[in-house]
Amino acid sequence: MKLVVRIKLLPTPVQAAALEASLRACNEAASWVSATGFEAKATSNRALRERCYQEVKERWGLGAQAAQHSIKKTADAYTTLRANLKAGNYGRPGTKRYARAAGKPLAFRKDAAQPFDDRMLSWQHEQRTVSIWTTAGRLKGVGFTGQAAQLTVVAAHRQGESDLLYQGGQWYLLATCEIAEAGLNTHPVGFLGVDLGIVNIASTTDGTRHSGRKTNRRRETDRKLRGKLQRKGTKSAKRRAKKHAGKEKRRTRDINHKISKAIVAAAQRTGRGIALEDLTGIRERVRLRKPQRVTLHSWSFHQLGTFIGYKAQHAGVPVVYVNPAYTSQECSQCHHTDRKNRPDQATFTCRVCGFVEHADLNASHNISQRGWSKWVRGAESQAPALALLA
Template sequence: MKLVVRVKLLPTPLQAAALEATLHACNEAATWAASVAFENETRRPLELRKHTYAEIRERWGLGAQAAQHAIKKTCDAYTTLKANLRNGRYGRPSSRRHARASGKPVVFRPQAAQPYDDRMLSWQHQAHTVSIWTTAGRLKGVAFTGQAEQLEVLAAHRKGESDLLFRDGKWFLIATCEIPEGDLNTHPDGFLGVDLGIVNIAATSDGERHSGRRINRKREQDRKLRSKLQKKNTKSAKRRAKKHAGKEARRNKDINHKISRRIVAEAERTGRGIALETLTGIRERARLRKPQRTTLHSWPFAQLGSFIAYKAKKAGVPVVYVDPAYTSQECSQCHHTARGNRPSQAVFACRVCGFVDHADHNASHNIRQRGWMVWVCGAQSTAPELNLIA
């Protein structure tokens, strides 16, 4: 199982200048290669290499491996663009947005991440330093730091490429690690159903609720502050906005980590699997009042689901995905389904058998039951291949 660990680099001013020059050179080369690929309609690494490799090395002074990675990065960007166009990410083919996205070459930011392989980067874990290639020569003794748990994972399981990243005035290395999976529990003692929502971020069939009211109030304050600073548009407002940039995303990520950790730990302790909703189209399915739409569209539901999935895979807990249709309207006791079963957002009251429960708990019971049926039919645990744990 692949995970990603992010460590912070602590370069000296001279080392930082060399790293910055290297990123600029690599991204300029990649942007030029992208224009060549666009003009010649050459999107595969081997073909594009014939048109660009020699000139990239000569014009920007990149080493052999750096030039190869710049070309591959260009091809990967076009592959992603093609997939996004096909999936409707840029609207319909006849729309202006689609035409703008497909009608010009890909451009890389000067400080976009650059991949490094083991020929360009070596780790000294005991000394907490790295040796890294730059256009100014190889830098040795560049210090790095991180949480103890993450550094242990990095030292024991790092495998593959690492990305050099500059963000908010700080340098990072994002390393890929191959983590051994836990022995899958092939005979779970039932399933723990998890219902995802807004008022309650997650509600389990055991009766546990992870409330989102306090979090949503804080997020609303952040949005108002961000809007106020954008309208003010002064230098001090821009500095303050930059300082708070990403704060909400970091908070959301931390909350998702804590919730997913508790859910997986409970399932592992009781020998059960986890049943989750299929998240595809969750924003299109939900029908909400206008004030709630921003909250829905800004909460990273997919991130929470992926955190649960990879933590469960690491612990050997089976995970199944079920169709979420009508789980909030179906009675978990008699299975009568009707919109009238939900007299309010928080209350479920079956009109046939009279069963009354919290609406999210009732939905989680339905997800639990559907998860068991999916498992009986032979579904396997599925989890994303790559997740960020730092």
């Protein structure tokens, strides 16, 4: 199982200037390679290397490995673009969106991440420093820091390339680690159903509800501040909005990590699997009032599901995804389904058998039952193979 661990670098001002110049040179070279390949209609790694390798080294002063990685990054970006175009993620051929995506060469931001292999980057874990290639020469003694658990994972399991990233005024290394998975529990005693929502971010069949009330109030405050800064439109307002957006994103990630960790731990402790709703396309399917749409669309349910998935895979907990249709309207006891079973947001009252339960808890029981049925029919865990630990 692969994890990507984000490690914070602590460069001196001189070291930071060298890293910035190197990252800019690599991305300028990648953008030139992209334009050259686009014009020649040859964007494979081999074709780009034959056309551009020597000039990239001479024009931007990149070493052999840095030049190779800049070219490969460009080829990989075009591979991803072609896959997205084929999948319809940019609309149908002939539409303006499709034409914009396919009709011009890809360009790289000056601070876009750049891969470094073991020839360009070495780790000294005891000293907590790295030695890294730059266009100004090899930098030695660049300090790094991180949570103790993260540093332990990197020291024991790092493999392959690490990406240099500049984000929010800070320098990071994204280290790819290969983690041994626990053996999959092929005989779960049941499934822990997880209902994702807005008032309660996640509710489980154990009766645990991860409340979103405090979070929603904070998000509402964030939205008002963001709107105020957008209306103001000055440079300082834009700068503050960008800084605030980073804080909001980190807060969401932290909450999702904590919720997913608790859910996986509960399932592992009791020998159960985890059943989640398949929320693919939820934004297009639901019909809500405008305030509800804003709330729904601004929370990263996909991220929460991904975190649950990779943590479950690491712990050997099976995960299945079930059809979410009518889980909130179906009685978990007699399975009668009716919109009138939900007299309000929090209450479920069955119109047939009279069963009364918290609406989210009732939905989690339905998800659990559907998860068990799917598992019995031979469903496999669908946890993702790559995730970011940060």
